[in-house]
Amino acid sequence: MRALVTYEMKPFAVEMREKPIPEIEDDEVLLGVKAVGVCGSDLHMWHASHSWNVLYPITLGHEFCGVILKAGSKVKGFKEGERVVSETASYICGQCVYCRSGNYNLCPTRQGFGAGRDGAMADYVRVPARCLHHVPDHVPFEDVAMTEPGxxxxxxxxxxxxxxxxxxxVVMGPGTIGLMVLQMCKLCGPGKLILVGTSKDTTRLEVGKQLGADVTLMAxxxxxxxxxxALGDGFGAHHVFDCVGISAALKPALEMVRPAGQITKVGWGKEPLNFNLDHLVQKAVTLQGSFSHTYKTWERVIGLMANGQLDLAPLRRTFSLDNWETAFKTMDSLEIAKSVLIP
Ligand SMILES: [Zn+2]
Ligand SMILES: [Zn+2]
Structure with missing residues (x-):
């Protein structure tokens, strides 16, 4: 089968290889991949600018869905021919306090597809059955592949x-996550919904308007x-979502949030902060990190998709798996928010 492999911590060390179809364990399924999203983290690995461990050589791809071709003997609740989407944790310990209390996204030994284990930018992938969710027939695979960022x-x-x-x-950062955060906020009925980007983001800010932003700003x-x-009652934003990959974005976030407001930080950034956090204290702001997701989140997002409450078409463009390089470059150039590969 075809598999898009990153083989070294070196820029552009990614190539299409021929690999055997994976063998499955008793509690796993063999999935025929139907669509797989390119993540910002895949682009980081392509540029070798990532900060997490990768078990080289490894097949990329952790945002995927497909059809079950084979189910192991111990698999319950899933069978051949069913349409499914997969969660991203290819390994969790199942024993720690986080795993046992349902917060397995925070398991310290968690490993992901496409970094710790072969991912789905391939014709087939093996997946533990605990990762799977059924998806309704009427939701197209190219949308289903965006369940994870959702x-x-x-x-x-x-x-x-x-x-x-x-x-x-306020949503800062009009990347895939920012634009999906924007849609989720819209569903909660904000009075004013503001999307912040830069002048490089003209296209993505336009998409933001289409998806419900009342105002777009260029930082x-x-x-x-x-x-x-100047918007609203003059006290600032009730909520700021930081979906920017730069640590410095926290500074304007702290300045624009209102007293007793909330900042949710979704974006990662490797630079240290070089400003004080007095606004945080003086305004009694709640600042929190948000990472990953668990079973109930997946069921909710699949439900939102099934009900037609998410508009994903403006965010993505599809490419064939063989055309992966164009897909990576197009997304990297910020022309589109998300490339989806179709094997
Ligand atoms: Zn991702
Ligand atoms: Zn654990």
């Missing part, structure tokens, strides 16, 4: 934050903090 957004907005209808809400062209304070 879950990241859903966890941040619907599970960890408390938006009340009428709130002023390199205007004072975002002043603009946010």
């Amino acid at each position: 879950c990241v957004a859903c966890n941040a907005v619907m599970e960890l934050s408390r938006i009340t209808p009428g709130d002023t809400v 390199d062209k205007e004072s975002v903090v002043d603009a946010v304070l």
